[in-house]
Amino acid sequence: xxxxxxxLISILCAxxxxxxxxxxxxxxxxxSSSSxxxxxxSPTPSNVTDSSGAPSGKAQDVNVLTWSNExxxxxxxxxxxxxxxxHPEYNLVVTEVPSAEIDSVIQTRIIAGDIDVVxxxxxSRPQEEWNASSVDKPAWQDYIDQxxxxxxxxxxxxxxxxxxxxxxxxxKGRIYSLNIGTVGYGGMFxxxxxFEELNLKVxxxxxxxxxxxxxxxxxxxxxxxxxxxxxxxxxxxxxNAIITANYGEKTREFGQKLLTGELRHTDPEVMLVxxxxxxxxxxxxxxxxxxxxxxxxxxxxxxxxAMYIDGTWSWADIDKAGPGFEYGYFACPPVEARSDGLVPxxxxxxxxxxxxxxNAPNGAGGLAFLDYVSQKDVYxxxxxxxxxxxxxxxxxxENAFLNSMSDILQKPNLNSEMLIYGPKGVGEYGxxxxxxxxxxxxxxxxxxxxxxxxxxxxxxxxxxxxxxxx
Amino acid sequence: MSVHNAAAPPGTEVKKxxxxxxxFPLWIxxxxxxxxxxxxxIFRLYPSVMTAYYSFTDISGVPGTSWKFIGLANYKxxxxxxxxxDLKAALFRTVGYAFFVTIIQNAIALMLAVIVNSSFLKGRxxxxxxxxxxxILGSAVVATIWKMIFSTPTGPxxxxxxxxxxxxxxxxILSSRIYxxxxxxxxxxxxxxxxxMVIFLAALQGIDNSLYESxxxxxxxxxxxxxxxxxxxxxxxxxxxxxxxxxGSLQSYELIMTITRGNFNTSTLGMMxxxxxxGGGGAxxxxxxxxxxxxxxxxxxxxxxxxxxxxxxxxSQILMKRAEVEQ
Numbered sequence: 001x002x003x004x005x006x007x008l009i010s011i012l013c014a015x016x017x018x019x020x021x022x023x024x025x026x027x028x029x030x031x032s033s034s035s036x037x038x039x040x041x042s043p044t045p046s047n048v049t050d051s052s053g054a055p056s057g058k059a060q061d062v063n064v065l066t067w068s069n070e071x072x073x074x075x076x077x078x079x080x081x082x083x084x085x086x087h088p089e090y091n092l093v094v095t096e097v098p099s100a101e102i103d104s105v106i107q108t109r110i111i112a113g114d115i116d117v118v119x120x121x122x123x124s125r126p127q128e129e130w131n132a133s134s135v136d137k138p139a140w141q142d143y144i145d146q147x148x149x150x151x152x153x154x155x156x157x158x159x160x161x162x163x164x165x166x167x168x169x170x171x172k173g174r175i176y177s178l179n180i181g182t183v184g185y186g187g188m189f190x191x192x193x194x195f196e197e198l199n200l201k202v203x204x205x206x207x208x209x210x211x212x213x214x215x216x217x218x219x220x221x222x223x224x225x226x227x228x229x230x231x232x233x234x235x236x237x238x239x240n241a242i243i244t245a246n247y248g249e250k251t252r253e254f255g256q257k258l259l260t261g262e263l264r265h266t267d268p269e270v271m272l273v274x275x276x277x278x279x280x281x282x283x284x285x286x287x288x289x290x291x292x293x294x295x296x297x298x299x300x301x302x303x304x305x306a307m308y309i310d311g312t313w314s315w316a317d318i319d320k321a322g323p324g325f326e327y328g329y330f331a332c333p334p335v336e337a338r339s340d341g342l343v344p345x346x347x348x349x350x351x352x353x354x355x356x357x358x359n360a361p362n363g364a365g366g367l368a369f370l371d372y373v374s375q376k377d378v379y380x381x382x383x384x385x386x387x388x389x390x391x392x393x394x395x396x397x398e399n400a401f402l403n404s405m406s407d408i409l410q411k412p413n414l415n416s417e418m419l420i421y422g423p424k425g426v427g428e429y430g431x432x433x434x435x436x437x438x439x440x441x442x443x444x445x446x447x448x449x450x451x452x453x454x455x456x457x458x459x460x461x462x463x464x465x466x467x468x469x470x
Numbered sequence: 471m472s473v474h475n476a477a478a479p480p481g482t483e484v485k486k487x488x489x490x491x492x493x494f495p496l497w498i499x500x501x502x503x504x505x506x507x508x509x510x511x512i513f514r515l516y517p518s519v520m521t522a523y524y525s526f527t528d529i530s531g532v533p534g535t536s537w538k539f540i541g542l543a544n545y546k547x548x549x550x551x552x553x554x555x556d557l558k559a560a561l562f563r564t565v566g567y568a569f570f571v572t573i574i575q576n577a578i579a580l581m582l583a584v585i586v587n588s589s590f591l592k593g594r595x596x597x598x599x600x601x602x603x604x605x606i607l608g609s610a611v612v613a614t615i616w617k618m619i620f621s622t623p624t625g626p627x628x629x630x631x632x633x634x635x636x637x638x639x640x641x642x643i644l645s646s647r648i649y650x651x652x653x654x655x656x657x658x659x660x661x662x663x664x665x666x667m668v669i670f671l672a673a674l675q676g677i678d679n680s681l682y683e684s685x686x687x688x689x690x691x692x693x694x695x696x697x698x699x700x701x702x703x704x705x706x707x708x709x710x711x712x713x714x715x716x717x718g719s720l721q722s723y724e725l726i727m728t729i730t731r732g733n734f735n736t737s738t739l740g741m742m743x744x745x746x747x748x749g750g751g752g753a754x755x756x757x758x759x760x761x762x763x764x765x766x767x768x769x770x771x772x773x774x775x776x777x778x779x780x781x782x783x784x785x786s787q788i789l790m791k792r793a794e795v796e797q
């Protein structure tokens with residue numbers, strides 16, 4: 001072969017190799033330089049501009065990630081133009097993902113360093129000194145401990161909020177997530193027309209609730225209770241509601257004692273919960289475990305069921321599916337009537353909290369967005385649109401449904417879902433403690449007693465395994 | 471391949487080789503292979519080796535954060551800390567998933583390939599396209615279709631059980647701890663059988679028709695011809711399809727994630743590794759979640775899966791080759 005041909009082939013091969021590798025290094029290098037430009041500190045306009053490389057004068061995107069809640073998404077998209085008018089240097093871009101996927105998407109987007117604002121539901125179940133050996137850190141705690149969330153405590157807009165309320169969702173006395181509101185999800189919606197027709201009243205005790213169920217069942221025209229149980233959690237939240245309704249302020253202690261073994265699943269205090277679960281599961285609509293959560297509010301709005309287990313946030317979906325449909329909401333009643341004379345109180349959680357990752361490509365824009373939604377007039381519209389209980393003071397609620405809830409929100413408790421742990425490595429019955437789907441009434445293998453025994457056995461096994469691991 | 475010719479004088483073989491290499495010297499061959507080798511090393515080998523290494527660390531996966539070597543702690547957590555009953559069930563599910571997918575998928579694919587290869591079938595090309603379509607749909611679309619088919623109380627399966635089979639309270643398939651897993655297997659088979667069918671079809675079309683004509687003249691039955699001519703002649707395709715099905719099903723997580731999210735006893739090792747790495751249910755043998763950022767632990771799960779895939783591949787290949795020899 002002639003030397004010139006050899007040279008040509010060599011040059012072509014070398015060029016192809018360099019091109020391929022050059023392309024790779026270009027992408028990688030770009031990614032790492034972008035991330036290193038903002039990692040490790042609060043975002044400021046200077047480092048953001050450096051990392052994005054956007055020409056001055058061109059509006060930068062502020063990417064907000066949230067889960068699919070129609071009211072929230074519609075509102076956020078609706079304020080995009082006003083936000084841009086207030087901050088011409090920014091464009092608001094809202095990305096929604098299904099609620100079941102939000103945790104994994106937050107994780108991948110934060111690690112990728114390509115999101116400016118992320119939405120958390122609540123900062124619950126932290127790893128603390130007392131449980132450090134038996135539970136893992138939740139992801140949110142990892143994010144904060146690894147310096148991935150911006151400390152918002154000293155931001156000016158924090159002063160617009162009720163600080164006591166915000167501190168309830170704080171970590172080590174610092175605020176890393178701006179909580180927009182709280183929601184109740186310790187009860188169920190009810191169909192006012194059916195209740196009136198059958199002369200039923202909102203229950204104050206568990207026995208009264210069972211009477212209502214029995215009355216509707218005997219009438220035979222309507223489904224008694226339903227839920228979007230195909231996604232599991234929409235039904236399981238009622239098990240948490242039963243705990244909170246019966247243990248109120250002592251729910252945290254209840255969860256701690258269960259984890260440490262001081263309280264066993266087979267003890268009467270815990271069996272009460274399993275028994276209530278078994279009783280209510282007997283009145284659930286046929287095929288309830290196959291009904292997807294996205295369809296459930298619309299099915300309730302058809303008017304063929306008396307009660308529907310869900311969080312109060314679903315009022316917008318119900319309204320949309322059945323304009324004019326009349327419904328109310330009551331909290332899960334305790335076995336014994338409250339001694340303070342109040343009606344059963346709702347179980348709540350912090351919902352929709354916005355955080356700005358420290359490696360956000362446009363962290364300054366993210367903070368500008370938080371500042372914007374914290375302005376009283378914008379916040380007021382926001383809270384009325386999404387139907388949450390406000391975390392700012394003196395907010396006038398225009399939403400009739402929310403106003404109707406004032407009675408059950410006089411003394412709400414944090415829902416037990418936020419306060420109950422399972423030890424690391426616990427078996428499925430223990431991991432699924434207070435999960436309806438193991439009950440025979442829902443196609444599972446247990447009655448209340450044997451379920452409690454299986455859960456306790458799994459807890460015991462996990463505790464022993466943890467001990468053996470040192 | 472040898473170029474030695476017994477009739478040729480000694481040294482001819484060397485001479486011919488030299489002639490060949492004169493046209494493409496070794497260094498040029500290697501140079502041409504370099505992009506491919508580098509691509510393989512950078513994007514395949516290096517990540518695989520690093521996954522093995524990370525499985526002995528507590529790395530979180532967040533760039534710039536510290537991590538350390540923790541020995542076998544991740545493996546101990548996987549094998550000792552997890553509930554033994556549930557771990558056994560999860561491993562059994564993983565093997566069962568691969569077993570049923572491999573057997574049923576290939577059996578149906580072979581049957582379809584034989585049918586769409588038949589000369590008597592009109593609209594063969596259309597039928598081939600229809601059977602192959604699920605392959606190009608993607609997991610999200612396939613999952614949506616099967617979720618609709620199995621949905622309660624409006625899906626066709628539910629209505630069939632209720633109205634035709636007269637079952638008073640039909641189970642909700644996708645939220646049943648008994649039926650959800652077979653349903654996911656069915657979806658996986660449906661999605662991939664077209665791919666296997668195409669491989670079988672290509673092999674069937676490579677069989678010389680004169681073999682069947684000779685057998686027919688000798689009075690062989692259709693079944694005899696199938697078992698004595700068709701199967702041996704397409705055995706290499708059987709081996710390829712078996713291998714692909716085993717590896718694909720053991721590593722599969724997309725359909726499980728999109729249909730059941732690992733709930734209702736459907737989580738397999740592939741799903742567990744994915745859910746641990748990226749969050750969500752089905753990350754543990756018990757169907758729960760792994761809190762926090764645990765890429766090191768996810769890497770350990772991936773290594774367990776890798777060893778499983780490797781073992782299954784080797785065993786299946788040995789068995790298939792033994793069967794080939796027997797034939």
